[in-house]
Amino acid sequence: MSEDTSPVHAPRLAREVADTRQRLVTGGLFYLLGWVVVAAPSDVAQSHAVAGALVGLAFLLLAVLRFWPRPPAEDAPADKLQAWLDTRWWVVLATAALWGGVLSWTLLDPHMAPGRTAALLCTIAFATAFAHNYSLRLGRAALGIGLIYAPAPILMPYTGESLSVVVTLGVYTVYLGLVMVRSYREYQGQLDLYDRVRSQRDEFETLSRVDPLTGLANRRYFSGAMDHLLAGCRMHQQPLAMLVMDLDHFKYVNDEFGHDAGDVCLARFADRMREVFTAPGVHLARLGGEEFGVLLPGLDVRAAAEAAERMRASLELHPLQLREGPLSITVSIGVASLAPGSSAEGTDLYRAADRAMYQAKTDGRNRVRIDLGTA
Template structure:
């Protein structure tokens, strides 16, 4: 058994839900930054901070501007990013938000300490109400983090209002509003989780539909739609990069007799067993196995020459003839298959349809020659 070194930690790709959280958090992060700068400047003018303490006022203003610049410089991450990287980016964003909230709470309390006039109290209270409300409605992704930001914004302001001798009506309203914001945050968080759950369900249904639209319902193999798409794409690539591409078309011999003698349920079991045998025989990375319809199957083989494809097809045919299929009832069912083989030749096959026609012609020759055989289209020198 091979052991992974302690310093090597494998991480999975970030799930769509986590990437969505990052996108939404980042979008709202950029929206809120400039308002801290604008409201701080308005509060400073209203309280004459630029006259009372110009140095401190300028430093705090610089802090809000710097945080706003950083907020705009944080970028998202692409699909397929490792989960740890996404969580790390989210942790950094929330650290930035909490620092921003803490700076506002401290700046607001300082404003009330040196400018206790009613106008300063009103500006500080209204601004803190606004930012706390913004967190409750715009950042419900992480309940504890958002509540921490609300506390950092609101409690210093409330404490400073009390210490500066604000009227009890203002203090009472501020305390009640903190309760309202806390309840609103909990509701927003619950609604956000419900929306993510709904989008997860829709995403799963979409993925299931996509899978079903590309998979054969009986055998689980790729269906004709998936096969046709791959045939077209792989043929175009074979033309451009001059790499080998071969195609097998297989048709079960006398399959109608199996349905007539054993019934369609046994026939379906036979198709599933054959599909499993075929998938096991052609399970390479550059191989695609599909059910084309009825008892007809197709196999695409990348990096495989005509001779190699023929040898592989003949080995499969012979193995099937020698080893009856197990259809799950303990009774082996003898089955034979005819196979047509063709390889893509850029000078002959102008498109995927031409390659398919060549393999289909070879299959017809296999059927006409007595079945249970493999025929190929000769390569062009």
């Protein structure tokens, strides 16, 4: 039962696992009940007591196997989800085959003849339920229905049943086929809709935390990360540093080269940030316009100022590459850090770094300034 198990299908498979699990809950015991109803009027207890008991036990075992093992977690790898589905299908198909055997038995063995009508009615009910509930996979559903139902139209012409019953069963087979295909299509439609809703949800989720122009975190996400990092740094008795960086005379880039070139400049600046700030735990964000933020957990104000100076110097030495050519642009950077024992909050850290950045602007731009108010 090999299927496509590429990771991209994992959420779709997880959904199928959940739906299959839901359908498995009922069903198994109905086959057992069906067997009791078929066996009761026949003299199986006298003629084939052991075989009859084994069939009952087999239905019971298959009913139990529907509940065990439990499905893997929703976010499990696709191959695990697929393996669980495959084993559940074996159980369902084995149940169908066993029922097909029961029906054949009632048709072929005169001892079982009194249970034949009940077997036939159960067969129609089970095949119909199968067509409605198990058309998650077309081929497997067709096989299951065939196993349950095929003995009836195949064997009945040889058991003295009237032609009208045989023809009716044949016509019903066509109906089952149509129901199965329709259920399959409806289910695939549901899965497609589920995929679309999920990818839109992922897109919205990404948009809610990422700045689309630069791919950096946005201000909202950055604030949340700051609270989180601050709690972590306090727990581990570490400082937390922040840089606020503002491009100098950025308006000139827009005015001179156009807004699109300004956008590319912002994106290239973000790339440069990624190149320069590579320490683990660093958070980069676009705070708005041409203002950017960096959170540096574990760095005191001096170490953070050194990191800021690396960024400033990098920009000064290596101009950003725009389509129009290299662009020499500079950045003013404000630095602040919260000491491990400080009771100041994230907003205080932000304000201090922002103050330092404005000081850098006032002092002539293209420089790093420190605010020691929170250090």
